[in-house]
Amino acid sequence: MREVAVIGTGMTQFGELWGKSIKDIFVEAASGAIKNAGVEHIDSMYVGSMSSGLFVGQEHLGAILADYLGQNPIPSTRVESACASGGAAFRAAYFEVASGASDIVLAGGVEKMTDGADVTDSLATAADQEYEVYQGVTFPGLYAMIANSHMHEYGTTREQLAAIAVKNHKNGANNPNAQFRKPVSLEQVMNSTLVADPLRLLDCSPVSDGGAAVILCSMDVAKKFTDTIVKVKATAQASDTIALHTRKSFTTLNSVTTAAEKAYKMADVTPKDINFAEVHDCFTIAEAVVYEDLGFCEKGCGGPAAEEGRTALEGETPLNTSGGLKSKGHPVGATGIAQIIELHEQLTGQAGKRQVKNANIGLAQNMGGSGASCVINILEAK
Amino acid sequence: MISPRYHREIPQRYRLEAGKCKGCGYVSFPPRLVCPECGKNDFDLFKLDNEGKLLTYTIIRVGSDKFVGKTPFAVGIVELKDGVKLTTQIADVNLDELKIGQQVKLVFRKIQDEGKSGLHCYGYKAILI
Numbered sequence: 053m054r055e056v057a058v059i060g061t062g063m064t065q066f067g068e069l070w071g072k073s074i075k076d077i078f079v080e081a082a083s084g085a086i087k088n089a090g091v092e093h094i095d096s097m098y099v100g101s102m103s104s105g106l107f108v109g110q111e112h113l114g115a116i117l118a119d120y121l122g123q124n125p126i127p128s129t130r131v132e133s134a135c136a137s138g139g140a141a142f143r144a145a146y147f148e149v150a151s152g153a154s155d156i157v158l159a160g161g162v163e164k165m166t167d168g169a170d171v172t173d174s175l176a177t178a179a180d181q182e183y184e185v186y187q188g189v190t191f192p193g194l195y196a197m198i199a200n201s202h203m204h205e206y207g208t209t210r211e212q213l214a215a216i217a218v219k220n221h222k223n224g225a226n227n228p229n230a231q232f233r234k235p236v237s238l239e240q241v242m243n244s245t246l247v248a249d250p251l252r253l254l255d256c257s258p259v260s261d262g263g264a265a266v267i268l269c270s271m272d273v274a275k276k277f278t279d280t281i282v283k284v285k286a287t288a289q290a291s292d293t294i295a296l297h298t299r300k301s302f303t304t305l306n307s308v309t310t311a312a313e314k315a316y317k318m319a320d321v322t323p324k325d326i327n328f329a330e331v332h333d334c335f336t337i338a339e340a341v342v343y344e345d346l347g348f349c350e351k352g353c354g355g356p357a358a359e360e361g362r363t364a365l366e367g368e369t370p371l372n373t374s375g376g377l378k379s380k381g382h383p384v385g386a387t388g389i390a391q392i393i394e395l396h397e398q399l400t401g402q403a404g405k406r407q408v409k410n411a412n413i414g415l416a417q418n419m420g421g422s423g424a425s426c427v428i429n430i431l432e433a434k
Numbered sequence: 435m436i437s438p439r440y441h442r443e444i445p446q447r448y449r450l451e452a453g454k455c456k457g458c459g460y461v462s463f464p465p466r467l468v469c470p471e472c473g474k475n476d477f478d479l480f481k482l483d484n485e486g487k488l489l490t491y492t493i494i495r496v497g498s499d500k501f502v503g504k505t506p507f508a509v510g511i512v513e514l515k516d517g518v519k520l521t522t523q524i525a526d527v528n529l530d531e532l533k534i535g536q537q538v539k540l541v542f543r544k545i546q547d548e549g550k551s552g553l554h555c556y557g558y559k560a561i562l563i
Contacts, residue, residue: 196492
């Protein structure tokens, strides 16, 4: 397969974008990426979206977005893998370029969550409708059960989970595109409203609107457009049981461990070589578990690592320098692409106050449901 | 839950029917067509023991629109004696008394009403033994 590079990025502000439709949001992000890359055309496009049908009543998203982006008649396909839709769209675009089928491909993601749908119910469609959601369980509820198990098995504390939210808000405060650009204190997290015990409101990523897009191309083409080349070093994906209850363990996400193993092998790196990572902190406990399952430390240390500052911007493995889903916002389908954009900014030295020193290799981990799917991409500054 | 789907699943929901793989003995609830352990597709139907223990739980304080007026309520993952694990509400319990490891049994209860028709949808809930 050919080497693939990311040469341009674009995203909207994440937040409550009441005045903008899903089309407006996507076109703003995608136009920005095309302009940023400096390309005159794209050969095809992939759009990650979890549930545009439920959120805004619009399917056939590939076609409508290509139309409004002024890209007819290029092929355009919507990719869905719940909250990992963006990562999966990036992966599809990667393979189209790597195979030689196309030279320049756009990978985007978008979600419009504030147009009036029952968001809790819509998000719950990423779990088993018949045997989890039927009983009234919600997504905060599923991750709350993971949190309770993690506390029971490893002694993870409430304070440690709160430290993850505090860290991500601190990072997000320096991200101009973040939904919440303000720090929160440990006390604010600990005293926020209970959503699903032991998770509180400030453990949860918000309901967001937003879009993100990147331009991928072959390495030969990339060299014509830019000197600051970011190479896609690896892409991997794995699946696990849809229902949390079917798994042997509720505190290890097999889709993450499997995808990580494949990604490290493809990139020929170990966790020690990863300078920083964007991980899927839909809830604080998710960041703790994923940190462990990516192999950054032994099982059970995800909570202490956050509390001790090991995952802070100046720590040994900075996590979610963008603010993560928690502070930057989580317009579901756009999240996986926004992670890639943070990697690109860090690897090209454009992250400003969020800049990680000596950022050379970054990892993006994007997952769907309670971990039933996981996409991991590793990027490197060339 | 939409009525045809609900009716289709009455054997599982009302009678706790599971499938046991004739190849490797894996017990699947709900019954499946393909064994996730050995890949065979030949199962015996049997009724699950309704007793088990609570592996983890949460208290839902913010529910979806279908459960408005029902919060707060407890949901947990129960492992039955046959090794089957399932997600279920935990009923008739003081929410402060819940603990991982508690012994529970499944009982027949109303779970929700279908939105448009108001059809009562039944199934299992756990209660402490």
